[in-house]
Amino acid sequence: MPVATRETSDARVIAHLDMDCFYVQVEQRKQPNLRGLPTAVIQYNSYKGGALIAVSYEARKYGVKRSMRGDEAQEVCPQIQLVQVPVARGKADLNTYRNAGSEVVSVLARKGRCERASIDEVYIDLTEAAEAMLKEAPPENLDDIHEEVLKSHVLGFIVEDENDTKKEVRKWLCRSDADYHDKLLACGAIIVADLRMQVLKETEFSCSAGIAHNKMLAKLASAMNKPAQQTIVPRSSVKGLLESFPIKKMKQLGGKLGSSLQSDLGVNTVGELLKFSEEKLQQRYGINTGTWLWNIARGISGEEVEGRLLPKSHGSGKNFPGPQALKTISLVQHWLNRLCEELSERLQSDLDQNKRIARTLTLHARAYKGGDSDSHKNFPSKSCPLRYGTAKIQEDAINLFQAGLREYIGFYNNKSLGSQSNRWGITSLSVAASKMVTIPSGTHSIVKYFGGQLQPSSSLKQTPESVIHEAAPSSPSGGESCLGLNSYESQLGYPEEDTRMKYLRASFGQQVDQSKGDDLTEESSLLSPQAIENGTAEKEPQPSFPVEEPRHIHAVPTLKTVVKKNTAKEKGNCSILKFFKNHHDHCTSVKQHATNGQGSESNYHSDSTINNQVESLKETNHEAIGTDNGESSASHEAGEGRASWSYRMEEIDPSVVDELPPEIQLEVRAWFRPLKRPNVVKRGSIITHYFSTNKD
DNA sequence: ACGGCTTATACT
DNA sequence: TAGTATAAG
Structure with missing residues (x-):
């Protein structure tokens, strides 16, 4: 969703790559x-x-x-x-496409910070690469520019002679009198063309790309000339581009928000948004969305390329449209089992390949219900701690479903009314694993990690396991997690090497309540045996119906004060740093230290994937701590993995800005503004609507 | 109540 | 926090 952002620096070079069909x-x-x-x-x-x-x-x-x-x-x-x-x-099994997507990312990740935006889209921050090229081998000195680069489209650049497009593009790229921003983009275009050729060579896939100063514009541009072409968005062309650009085609505005813009504000192009003040937009759409809208109208989007190569969650789902709707628990169980098998398999690969584990299992379903006034109600999502092992996941999933079903069907559902609301059907089922945590690879054994809550020697103050134990003191079977270990081992016969698995399993091995079925709902008791007779159910264990829902072992509320530190994002490549050349060096070195060397070419060679794993590992470890002590969120919001200054933004007296040169004051002030603010303006609330009849 | 299946994120 | 809603491809 839209987030209030600001332009931290408009001298970035961002590319969006979009695979063709x-x-x-x-x-x-x-x-x-x-x-x-x-x-x-x-x-x-x-x-x-x-x-x-x-x-x-x-x-x-x-x-x-x-x-x-x-x-x-x-x-x-x-x-x-x-x-x-x-x-x-x-x-449907989409794994081949997922894997193909990964191939692409791993080619791109060699050149800069990459964000996997979807299965076939990637953002890449080429600021540093472009700056380096501008310094060492600027386009104006280049006599040999590859054909692919010359085929670039330059928005707002009028080609005089159709037959000589390439010659003219070449001139644009190599102008020695060009704006600094344009020069950077020219370098970006050269790099991107090269990357696209690299991708083609190594994966046989073609793609299109947009090169611009921010993500929004890059994304927009990559779709403008497809397939297998690239488009540059010079700063000077932004206004003209957005002026007539259909509001509904902007990312994030393709849905209800975009429609509301059209119907409520009469805005049909991005340019028409310019008429509204930031305050007006905030009043109507909330503080964050309001600012975001105000910004995109001006082609501003400060969102960072996130530096994430792996998905944050895995899911497996299926629809059962119309007549196919699932009407018995047995059928539901059958399909849940299939979905869980796939999920489990993918979790296993993720663990093997990326050394990550998922901590939360969520079940989603859609259902219809006959008769009653509540029939429009959605089937509630339910989640619980994720325990590894296909059978465990299946067991937990069915329990989550049962919990959801009881809630969905409703309480008043006694014998007399039962027959009506008995008619339910499941039209969609899915299970998802989220809260991925990277576990340390290499020398650090998992034991130290998961078993070391008494050893402060680790840089972590709290281990994931202790988090779980502490958070779920009431779990009747939580203490068994260590005992469960042996059965897990024998059950799944893991190769000796992978000792981490048993600890993982132990960590997630809490038993779910398994009270027996006196609590059967009318529907369940009615439908399950029926399904068994039908033979619709496979030889799968019938579920036991829990009296209670699966235990949630997440942190119980404590007195800890959650202090939200809205540290501004620091940047290593913005104009102020160029202004203070000496600071720049300091900053860069800190950054490299902090991020395992995103910065310099020399850090990148063959195994950039390892680098990235290490990086994301750090992130998630922070997260693990953060969930418990509520502190590391600060570093998270500060854009960890990026430039780190040795002091905190919030400790600086804002008045020092006044003493800076005027040309950089604006930018620096932006650092002090929080990225996200609490949304106090109620969207569409009657009271704000009433009082919002001012100005504009 | 068909486009099917995934993923991400904001809000509460 | 867990759960809901929105959006995108």
Whole structure:
């Protein structure tokens, strides 16, 4: 969601890379004979030929669109090649695409801080690389510029002679009298073209890119010329670009917020937003969204490229539309088991590949309910601590479902009224694992980590395990986690090497209450046996119905004061640092120390993935502490992993800014403004609406 | 109550 | 915090 941001520095170089019809490309790589043919990827071709989820550019020429069914696609393009998404356990399996996405990221991550924005999109901060190039090999000195760079589109740059586009682009890129900002972008474009070629060479995937001074503009630009092209957004073109840009096409404004802008404020282009004061926007949309809107109207977006190569959560889900809705517990259990199997498998790979564990399991479902006035109510999501092992996950998931179902069906559901509200059906089920924590790799054994709550020798003040124990003193079986260890070991027969597993399992091995079924709801007792007779249920253990919901072992409220420290983000590459050249050196060295060397080229060679793992490991460790002592959030918000100054912003007297040169005062002041402010203005509340009839 | 399946994030 | 809602691709 939109966050209030400010422009920390407009001299950044940010690129957004967007794979072209990614799923199609993945399939074409697997089946090269499909290359160049109109192709689409579909899932579940049973109903109307399946749903299209990706369409090649050849096929788009025929009017084939995503959100068509396979049948429709064949009508408009009879030669179309339809490739099915792999199916595993009766559901679509997207793993091949996820892995392909990772390939791309690992190529890009060599050149700068990367943020995996989705399965096929990446942001990369090229500020440092561009600055370095400008210093050492500026475009104006280059006599050989690659074709791919010359094919760049430069927004707002009028090409005089269509036949000589490349020559003119070359001139734009190499102007010695160019703005500093434009020079940086030119370097960015050269680097990006190179990266795209690298990606193509190493993965066989083509992509498009946008190069701009911030994420928002880069993202916008990458979509402007597809496929396999790149677009530069010079600062001077921003105003003209946004002026007529449809508000609904802005990221984050494609939904209700964008619609509200149109219907409530009559704003249809980004430019029309300029008419409204920041206060007005805040009154209507809240303090954070208001500022955010005010900013994007001006092409400002201070969001950082996050430096995250791995997903923050894993999920597995499936819809059961219309007639397929699940109407028995047994069926639900069957599908939950399948989903949990997939989830468990993916958690296992994540653990093996990235040394991360997930701490929370969440169940989501959608349901309909016959009759009563509450039938519009949503099925509640439920979560609990995640215990590793497929069977455990399955067990917890079904319990979460039961808890949700009871809540969903409602209490008044006694015998007389039962028959009506008995008619429920599940139209969607999913399980997700979140709160990923990186565990230390290499020399530090997991034992020291998880078993070391008595040893302050570790840099951590509190271990994850102690967090759990402390937080769940009331768990009747929580103490068994250590005993559970042996059974886990034998049960899953882990290879001797992986001692960490048993500790992980121990850590997450709390038993969930398993009281027996006197608490069966009318529905459950009615439906389950039925399903068994139907043979719809596989030979899977029938669930026991808990009296209580699975225990939540998260921190019980304590007296600790949660002090939110809104430390401004520090930056290592902004103009003030150039202003104080001597400070710059200091700053950079601190930064490299703090981040394991994001900064210098020499730190990057072959195993950048390791570097990044270490980096994210640090983050998550901080998080582990933070959840318990509420303190490390400060470092988190300060943009850890980035430049770190040796003092805290909040300790500086803001009045010192007045003594700085005027040209940098604005920027420095921004540092003192908190990134996010508590939202006091109630959105759409009657009272604010009443009093907000002022100015504008 | 069909586009299906994932992921992320803000708000409360 | 857990749970809900919104958004995107």
